[in-house]
Structures are given as structure tokens and as C-alpha cells.
Amino acid sequence: MSKGVLLVNLGSPESTDPKDVKKYLGEFLMDERVIDVPLWARTLLVKGIILNTRPKKSAEAYSKIWWEEGSPLIVLSERLQDKIDNITSVPIALAMRYGTPSIYDGLKELEEKGVDEVLIFPLYPQFAMATTETILVLAEELRQKYFPKMNFTSVPAFYNHPDYIRTLANSISERLEGVDYEHLLFSYHGVPERHIRKSDITNSHCKIDGSCCQTASTAHQFCYRHQCFETTRLVAEYLGLKPNTFSVSFQSRLGFDPWLKPYTDRTIERFGNQGMKKLAIVTPAFVSDCLETLEEIAMEGEEIFHEVGGKEFTVVPCLNDREEWVKVLARWIDEWAHQKPVEA
Incomplete structure (x- = not known):
């Protein structure tokens, strides 16, 4: 089998335009593991109320922190991916749970590189329904529908590693x-x-x-x-x-x-x-x-x-693409690639 890694972060709107923010919020908030109420209630709340009031305010907030290169979360995630890719022995793809690049995009990229054994790596230290779980559930749905020949392994919560x-x-x-x-x-x-x-x-x-x-x-x-x-x-x-x-x-x-x-x-x-x-x-x-x-x-x-x-x-800034963090992730990935389990 050929191994590869899919790093998955939360995601971001394409831009600070309220239309892009509305699209992103719609995908995010309609996730049943984010707002875990019946579909009719979630639809009423999100599409009937939130998406008619919140996008403009959220767009203003995003505009305060937006970088010239784009969304800070996306830019920092890309920097992290690049640095890990440079020092690991397996292909590294990046995906976002919401927005782009999507989890489908990331899996397709790995498939095109001949990868059939994927380490799904949610970039969340702690497990939660609305973060790690929704990533793993969607990844499995995509595997069954589009990538049936792939095998998945996931990194457990590393909050105490x-x-x-x-x-x-x-x-x-x-x-x-x-x-x-x-x-x-x-x-x-x-x-x-x-x-x-x-x-x-x-x-x-x-x-x-x-x-x-x-x-x-x-x-x-x-x-x-x-x-x-x-x-x-x-x-x-x-x-x-x-x-x-x-x-x-x-x-x-x-x-x-x-x-x-x-x-x-x-x-x-x-x-x-x-x-x-x-x-x-x-x-x-x-x-x-x-x-x-x-x-x-x-x-x-x-x-x-x-x-x-x-x-x-x-x-205190997040770990971002801090060199020590890059080396930790690269070591965990290489340990997995060589059949050493990543354990807390």
C-alpha cells in the first residue's frame, strides 16, 4: 500500500465579501454535529434567522483580521502543510471541513498520487462532535462513495500527548x-x-x-x-x-x-x-x-x-507553523508510516 496524510482544519470563507461569508456559514451551521437539532429546526434557525442577520457582521469581523495572502487560518495551514511535506517521507494533502480545499479535494489529490492508505489528521488537540467527529464522519462517507479502495486511519485526540x-x-x-x-x-x-x-x-x-x-x-x-x-x-x-x-x-x-x-x-x-x-x-x-x-x-x-x-x-499565538510543532507532527506521521502507532 502507498501511504499519505490528510491534514484537516476548520475552514474559512473565500473572502470577506458577505456573500462568501454567508455561503461558508451556511455549510458550517447546517452541519448536524454543529447545531444538533432536527433538520427542520436547524433550517429554520440557520436559513431563516442566522444567515439573514449574521453574515454582514461576520464579514466585518473577518475584514479586521484578513491578510494580504488571504484567510489567516488557510495561509497558516498551508505553511504548516508545506513545512511538514518537506521533511516527511509520505505525501501530505490539506483539506478544510468547510469551504475549500474540501476533504473530497484532499482525498482526490492523494488518490492521484497513488495513495490508498490515508492517515486522517484532524488538527484539533481535543475531541468534539463539532470538530473531530464531523471530519471523520464526512471522510468515511466520501470514502464509501468515491474512494472505496482507500483505507483510513485517524489520529486520536492528542490533548495529553x-x-x-x-x-x-x-x-x-x-x-x-x-x-x-x-x-x-x-x-x-x-x-x-x-x-x-x-x-x-x-x-x-x-x-x-x-x-x-x-x-x-x-x-x-x-x-x-x-x-x-x-x-x-x-x-x-x-x-x-x-x-x-x-x-x-x-x-x-x-x-x-x-x-x-x-x-x-x-x-x-x-x-x-x-x-x-x-x-x-x-x-x-x-x-x-x-x-x-x-x-x-x-x-x-x-x-x-x-x-x-x-x-x-x-x-499567546497558536502553534501555527512553529518549527517545534512542525517537527512533532512530522515525527508522528513518519512513525505512522513505519507502522509505529501515534499514541497519547
Whole structure:
């Protein structure tokens, strides 16, 4: 068999034009694993409400962070792909779950290179229905329909892999070297609380009550909340952070259902109201900087902090195409290519 790798990230609109943003949001939000309600309700919400109100606002947000080369997430993902491709022994293709290049495009590219054994590599450290799961489900649907001769292997969530923890911790340490800050906030992308319960393979463990994430369970293999807290714990341990100098929050909620708490924007506001003047923030749910990190955190988050009296707001960049990160991914890929399992 000939092996190849498909790196998969979230995706981005083609441009900051509201029409392109509307097309992208439509594909993203109509995914049943993103908004997991019956089709009629999802259609009413997305096509009847959100796509008639949100594209213009989102387009304005994208325009604030758009690079000359294009979408930061796409550009950074392409840089990562190129660097890995230069030092690995197998072909590397890039795809986006939403927008272009599509997962179909990526698989077709590998097929044309003679690849019939593919490592599907979701670029998400933590497992979630709306990220890793939707990638794997779509990839399998495409395999059955268009690429029946291909075999797939997928990289498990690497939220606690020592290589990832070391690389993330080093990126934090490097950015905060010489920075005088009072608190380090680990902000993860939010998901509805019901996603946590739906992903519970035991159907009984996840209660989101403050204790279940610390109690050993097979449910943790697919528990996004546990994996976020565990990433934070391991990084804090690696960096020797003292208790009460760091915490976890969740950003980017949508709608009125309960999402994972505490919310990032309210946490930032609370810190400022309590007199905190110097806050640092890192976003470990993302490996590539994007709208959620460059605009929602680095711009809106800083504005909130300053409005409530905060002075210094330091944002740690995502891993992006950091050399240490490139080498880690390349090593994992080569280990897979030579029949050594990528394990946490």
C-alpha cells in the first residue's frame, strides 16, 4: 500500500465579501454535529434567522483580521502543510471541513498520487462532535462513495500527548518571557453542554458537575470538557504554574442553550472588575490562529479588559507553523508510516 496524510482544519470563507461569508456559514451551521437539532429546526434557525442577520457582521469581523495572502487560518495551514511535506517521507494533502480545499479535494489529490492508505489528521488537540467527529464522519462517507479502495486511519485526540504538551508549554513560555502578568487564562472554544452528554460512551458518567472530569472513566476518551481541563493541568504542571495563577474558560457560544462555563468574555470582565491589571491568554483548542483567536480574543477580549480597568492584555499565538510543532507532527506521521502507532 502507498501511504499519505490528510491534514484537516476548520475552514474559512473565500473572502470577506458577505456573500462568501454567508455561503461558508451556511455549510458550517447546517452541519448536524454543529447545531444538533432536527433538520427542520436547524433550517429554520440557520436559513431563516442566522444567515439573514449574521453574515454582514461576520464579514466585518473577518475584514479586521484578513491578510494580504488571504484567510489567516488557510495561509497558516498551508505553511504548516508545506513545512511538514518537506521533511516527511509520505505525501501530505490539506483539506478544510468547510469551504475549500474540501476533504473530497484532499482525498482526490492523494488518490492521484497513488495513495490508498490515508492517515486522517484532524488538527484539533481535543475531541468534539463539532470538530473531530464531523471530519471523520464526512471522510468515511466520501470514502464509501468515491474512494472505496482507500483505507483510513485517524489520529486520536492528542490533548495529553507529551510532545503536544511540551510544544504548547514552550510556546507559552516563549511568548510570556519577560512579560509581567497576574493570571494566565486558558480559553477553549465552547460547545453546548448537551454535546458533552451525547459524547459520553458510558451514558452515565458526564454530569458537568465539577467532579466527573477528575474521576477516571472511559468517557474521557471522547469528553471535550475533560480534555480541555487535562490539557490545562498538564501544561500548568510542565510550566510549574502556581495554583490560582491560571484558569479555564470557554468562548464563542451561540444561541440560548447552556454552553460550557465559565464564559471567556464574562471571565475577562470579572477579572477586570476585581482589579486585575495584567492578563495573559492562550487558546489551546486551536492550532492555527483564526477569527476566534485574532478577532474574538485579541481584539474583543482586549477591549472588554480595558473597559473594566485592565491595562495589559497579552495573547499567546497558536502553534501555527512553529518549527517545534512542525517537527512533532512530522515525527508522528513518519512513525505512522513505519507502522509505529501515534499514541497519547
